[in-house]
Amino acid sequence: MKKLILLAVALPSLAFAQPADQIAAMRDDAMASDTLAWEIVEGLTTEVGQRLAGTPAEERGREWAVRRLNALGFSNVHVESFEMPVWVRGEERAEIISPFPQSLVVTALGTSAATSARGLEAEVVGFASLAALEAAPESAVRGRIVFVDHAMRPTQDGSGYGAFGPARFRGPAVAARKGAAGIVIRSAGTDYHRNPHTGGTNWPEGVRAIPAGALSVPDAEQLARILSRGRPVRMRLTLTPRNLGRRQSGNVIAEVPGSDPTAAVILIGGHLDSWDLGTGAIDNAAGVGITVAAAHRIMRAGQPRRTIRIVLFGAEEPGVFGGTAYFERHRSDGNIALVAESDFGADRVWRANFSFAPGNAAVADRLAAALAPLGIARGRGPAGAGADLGAWAGAGVAAVDLNQDGTRYFDYHHTPDDTLDKVDPAQLRQNVAAWTAMLGVVANSPEPIAAREVPPPAAR
């Protein structure tokens, strides 16, 4: 670091607390040699493992994070608690009773209702898509176990999840409304391993939850083949999750204090909780490691102008409870300059999108220039932040999205396979480099970063 500090001292412009040359040097050093992000991902996934929201495991994750953030020298490390409804997995089995007796690999979707301990036996009715289920008469569905297939494929920008994820987000409620006894969907995933993809599903007001599971992709194709024989197919579905009522979760907060108390805060983060099947390495220990390691680099290089606040959110997976609690508690503070979130794995950043007020075009240009040497293209879209910080971007706060390559993401997302070995250390370093460059630019810009005009919610 000695070399970097000398560079900073030697540069003439004092308008930038950390000037462009220093930011470039920090970026390149991260790309070449960052180890902190890996240490955080390795430590959190090894020493805590899965961190299901509202459980003692998530609490151990918070304790781990507080210890680590204090040891790293961050300021104002603390937890903001909130309550949220807790759902935990039970037994899960799907057995074909006839015509070809065999077991299929299934996992319950978050907020699935439970069957009895002996399971639910019914005939299976299959649909090639959510649209086909939506078009079906109630008479085809009532009392049956619905199977919803789909054709999700890997996409670099993750758009396959938007296109085919609704089979999970909405399919169970559609089936419930039509009187289905239960539902199994083809996992919202792109792999061919017998690891089903869990994830939340939504039960709108007035819809009573039914048992809802996801089959692994090979098992979904097996069921489709069995159905294709044209004989009645009977399944026994056993899912025994439980709702534990409201329990405590929390957001872990840490800061790099800025030198200018009048400048607003750069708010970044990822989520600390995970689903229970894997160890939450790509979803989202990676986001924790990337944001913490980048902020740590900015801190080590000298005080930035703006305070950087890291929030490691609790209870994102079951319904963005941590992000919502943080927004509700702090929305009127009026001191957030910009938000950015890392929650799409650990693969390389390939594109950056920005949402700045028109007067901040120069900041966007400096950002694009600082990111380009990492092979990051400037996108044309707005930035939405992610699930936990999206409310801020929606309210007009400036936002930056550092888009990660999503080609592999939905191979592992929400599965038992989300483990440390899926993280590529070289791509993880590129993320830290991109975040370091981004934070260096936005935390030190001499001009104010303004909020954008957004229409009031009613007009949107």
Added chain:
Amino acid sequence: MKKLILLAVALPSLAFAQPADQIAAMRDDAMASDTLAWEIVEGLTTEVGQRLAGTPAEERGREWAVRRLNALGFSNVHVESFEMPVWVRGEERAEIISPFPQSLVVTALGTSAATSARGLEAEVVGFASLAALEAAPESAVRGRIVFVDHAMRPTQDGSGYGAFGPARFRGPAVAARKGAAGIVIRSAGTDYHRNPHTGGTNWPEGVRAIPAGALSVPDAEQLARILSRGRPVRMRLTLTPRNLGRRQSGNVIAEVPGSDPTAAVILIGGHLDSWDLGTGAIDNAAGVGITVAAAHRIMRAGQPRRTIRIVLFGAEEPGVFGGTAYFERHRSDGNIALVAESDFGADRVWRANFSFAPGNAAVADRLAAALAPLGIARGRGPAGAGADLGAWAGAGVAAVDLNQDGTRYFDYHHTPDDTLDKVDPAQLRQNVAAWTAMLGVVANSPEPIAAREVPPPAAR
């Protein structure tokens, strides 16, 4: 087929019932358009699924095969029954109690002893290899749960299994002899998915079986990381398999009758049973499909000189019970000319090895020439057949090995992931083409195929 039959009639040499040109045409037709092998693999894995030896599922597999072989027009389709000891899986869980509470994915090895229903709790002692366990004093092992790690990597010829498989074959007995309470090994596999690899383990006379499981590779690496922290690690291991005593299994047999009753038989096959975790697509519905489809092509093209006998063996996985029963029952029949087995997945044949008597060099040369257009190299090694037919090769019967590419094989072998989607239809067709060419040559060779001189067992 009309074209092929005309070709056969037009050829002058009557010494070959199916001459070289016809064999080449059959081979190339298989490569271009075989569908039967795929239909068999798809049907057996979909309509029967897993086929654990000695269970009703394996019996359904035999019934399925008998129906299919009769429908395809094979002769003398029948089952030869035998008895074998049956072991079935129960619950399986491995939980780290301290210092970092979490669950690991484990599966019981075949013939593992059972823990109590509440599980076995003990401190874990880790070894980097089987050799390290073997070198350890009893005092380091007694009363503990042993963990054996290793460094198996993918190899085209499958040699990694020979190098690292002993952690499974012998590790549990080594641990039991030193007084271990239980053992978990790193799966004998080369993938990074949370699908553990089961498989048999051996308990020599006088060694009392202990609970023995395999962790998936990501879980084995997780346990190694946990142990690397240097704190005592306590595990609760729950494995509740049961021995059901002796039950019936059987070999399914079918023939393509030869035109020359004085010529000896070409004996080929694969195994019909599978482990219980997957649907046994690559291990070994593929071998069933490949051998049946190739023999069917020979049959459709006109009667070969020699009878081709297909044996679809039962109970290979738990200990080659079907292969042993067949050899014991038929070893003195004295009418087997050559053996060949397909039991290494569905990926392409890259090499052929032959074991012929010195006087049959011309047959070997014709075989190599018939296989070369498929990109199959002539190996320098002897042919050993496989587990089920190896006893015949060992006794001096001529043998052919069509070696398949094993690079992916140990990603899926004995795991839940051994499912239809792992079979590449194009590579499966290449296998059928190679087997068709091979059978065309050896079933029609005008010269006798002689047994090799082998030293008596005592001298070997």
